[in-house]
Amino acid sequence: MDFDKFVTKTDRITARSRRFECIRLHLGEPTFEFPSVVKEKLKEALVEALDKGVTRYTPPAGLVELREVIADKLWEKNGIDADSREIIVTAGGTAALSLVFRFFAKDSFVAIPDPGWFAYPSIIRVSGADVIYVPEQEYGYEALLRAREEARKHDKELRIVVINSPSNPTGYVFNKEQLKEIIDFAEDYSVYIVSDEVYEDFILRGENVSPASLSREHVFSVYSLSKTYGLTGLRIGYLVAPDREIARKLTIAQLHTYVCTTSFAQYVALVCIREHIEKEYIDQWLKTIRDNINYIDELLIRRNIKWRKPIGGIYVWFPLPNVDSWEFALKLLEEKRVSVAVGEDFGTKWNEYVRVLTAADAQVFREGVKRIFELYDEIAPH
Amino acid sequence: MDFDKFVTKTDRITARSRRFECIRLHLGEPTFEFPSVVKEKLKEALVEALDKGVTRYTPPAGLVELREVIADKLWEKNGIDADSREIIVTAGGTAALSLVFRFFAKDSFVAIPDPGWFAYPSIIRVSGADVIYVPEQEYGYEALLRAREEARKHDKELRIVVINSPSNPTGYVFNKEQLKEIIDFAEDYSVYIVSDEVYEDFILRGENVSPASLSREHVFSVYSLSKTYGLTGLRIGYLVAPDREIARKLTIAQLHTYVCTTSFAQYVALVCIREHIEKEYIDQWLKTIRDNINYIDELLIRRNIKWRKPIGGIYVWFPLPNVDSWEFALKLLEEKRVSVAVGEDFGTKWNEYVRVLTAADAQVFREGVKRIFELYDEIAPH
Numbered sequence A, B: 001m002d003f004d005k006f007v008t009k010t011d012r013i014t015a016r017s018r019r020f021e022c023i024r025l026h027l028g029e030p031t032f033e034f035p036s037v038v039k040e041k042l043k044e045a046l047v048e049a050l051d052k053g054v055t056r057y058t059p060p061a062g063l064v065e066l067r068e069v070i071a072d073k074l075w076e077k078n079g080i081d082a083d084s085r086e087i088i089v090t091a092g093g094t095a096a097l098s099l100v101f102r103f104f105a106k107d108s109f110v111a112i113p114d115p116g117w118f119a120y121p122s123i124i125r126v127s128g129a130d131v132i133y134v135p136e137q138e139y140g141y142e143a144l145l146r147a148r149e150e151a152r153k154h155d156k157e158l159r160i161v162v163i164n165s166p167s168n169p170t171g172y173v174f175n176k177e178q179l180k181e182i183i184d185f186a187e188d189y190s191v192y193i194v195s196d197e198v199y200e201d202f203i204l205r206g207e208n209v210s211p212a213s214l215s216r217e218h219v220f221s222v223y224s225l226s227k228t229y230g231l232t233g234l235r236i237g238y239l240v241a242p243d244r245e246i247a248r249k250l251t252i253a254q255l256h257t258y259v260c261t262t263s264f265a266q267y268v269a270l271v272c273i274r275e276h277i278e279k280e281y282i283d284q285w286l287k288t289i290r291d292n293i294n295y296i297d298e299l300l301i302r303r304n305i306k307w308r309k310p311i312g313g314i315y316v317w318f319p320l321p322n323v324d325s326w327e328f329a330l331k332l333l334e335e336k337r338v339s340v341a342v343g344e345d346f347g348t349k350w351n352e353y354v355r356v357l358t359a360a361d362a363q364v365f366r367e368g369v370k371r372i373f374e375l376y377d378e379i380a381p382h
Helices: A009-017 A036-051 A064-078 A092-104 A120-126 A141-153 A176-188 A244-258 A263-274 A282-302 A325-336 A362-379 B009-017 B036-051 B064-078 B092-104 B120-126 B141-153 B176-188 B244-258 B263-274 B282-302 B325-336 B362-379
Strands: A087-090 A109-114 A130-135 A158-164 A192-196 A219-224 A237-240 A315-319 A353-357 B087-090 B109-114 B130-135 B158-164 B192-196 B219-224 B237-240 B315-319 B353-357
Touching (some): A036 A263, A036 B036, A064 A087, A064 A237, A087 A092, A092 A120, A092 A192, A120 A130, A141 A176, A176 A192, A244 B092, A244 B120, A282 A362, A325 A362, B009 B325, B092 B219, B092 B237, B176 B192, B282 B315
Parallel strands (some): A109 A158
Antiparallel strands (some): B087 B237
């Protein structure tokens, strides 16, 4: 296996940006400080976990109490009617994706949105499957049918369609009609949907619809505590399988991949979800994200750069016309000490695009964006 | 993939034993209470991790400070000269094994000791490789050469030889000459050794020799905090790769499997290893284990049951002549409320064997063992 092809340009920016102080806007995680009340709750939870002896192996699918709290959350927030035996607590969203791809798409194709999260192709290929890009703007019955035909030209099946709504990087949010159309396709051609909803709490306009609230038979739903709670280091996500039997199989696969997730971390997750601690701060976070988007929108308009404002997620995704985004990102890091994610990692034709984190303090974000345009104006005068 | 074949009889005992109060001696983890000084240190470490903001993604191979402390430990305790870039912090020992098997033995054979840990065959097969048993008593050049020929009869290569010393279940500890012989074989036939040393701190007689202290070129070494610190729920282990390039590849594979391990848990591991907190209690643990072994030894001798006393590890492994160990384990759990691990899970001919945890409080262990022989005397009179 050629491992080098699984290292993206953005991964290289990540590695380089660790070497010095800089404004880190390439990241895939909110960088807000926790309110102290939240920090105290997390500490309490960790100490409580130790006092209660939650220091041993848990069941491979996760603590029963945690899965029950997740089942309640899924019903109340996502409209998904799942019981605890259909839920697997995983080592973040990535582990959930990896498990499904390894065991449900091996030697087959997985369709992903173009542009889409730059780690999807690597997670899919490391899992032993292959990738077909489908333009996000066309994500629906016809385009997926063409993807299926494309797969068959390689004598392989299209087994999984990934939906990522709200999207990384575009911030697009699929509506109910679009989701129904994709579900129709999945049902007609016995394909599974993997619905990656790790940005579910970052909705700026309209509402978030979970595909599994419409139909569960062909849908794996993936959630994570990484973004909502700003706890990417917790490594707790969860997978809702289409049914108990599939959950049972993937639980066995998880048992023989890493046994179970960290017991303390599961306990923290239990407290976070049960006590809805995100309510302490999420509105404030969303307000800052909206302000950040409006700030950059003005600067883009001023330069006549056309882009789509996100309606969800934690990023802005826009072109820098006449610039190679890899060269730009490198220069930006070296000369201006700002890191951004590199467009070409996100799909087939995004060489002039960058992705910038909006879930950052307004002051930091503005300074970072100011420097981005400083450099842009220097090298691509208009 | 037929997932049911990856569920062992002992897994079923585990599941059943959760339903009621019982003496749990089937477990693969020490069940001693922590001394309160250790408990306090763990709490401090968790709170400190939060205060320092160790709540985000870490580098995929683990925190640099942690890998540096591990490198020191490897040198001082194992005689292994490895630098931090050759070390990957993994989600327990199982994740380390899974990574190596997935990417270095795919579609090939892995040799494992017979008897050997019941999860090896499942971890190997879920990773896409296949298993050859080699009698533990014969583990050496000739037997491994025969295993290689056996693999070639199936048109496949033998890629990996697993050494598990101290052994689960037998408590056998390989000496330097035996290890050298296995390393010779590995070098002559370009095979990797995976040295699973998760029981390294449980040496009852003699010394523990790490194969990688003799030669590193063909050796992956696997360690874990699960057993030494009684923290199976931490899910922190580590892998020492033969060289930096292999470590780099497996780090990329880990990134796309679950990103990294839990940041708090890494911080706890850092404190445990740096401060040698096992020194607070390990001698006491070993004393109890020795006493437990002597206790059961008398009961076995009294019944004329021949067995080998372990020289390491946390188990006793012995036959119960004229008994089917699966039926016995089930009956023992139902009628006597004691759980044991089922012999046939451990290899090819151990239907009359059971594995019993010795890393348990003397009183609990004795009561459990008393009930084991109560049942044995009832159903297999002698």
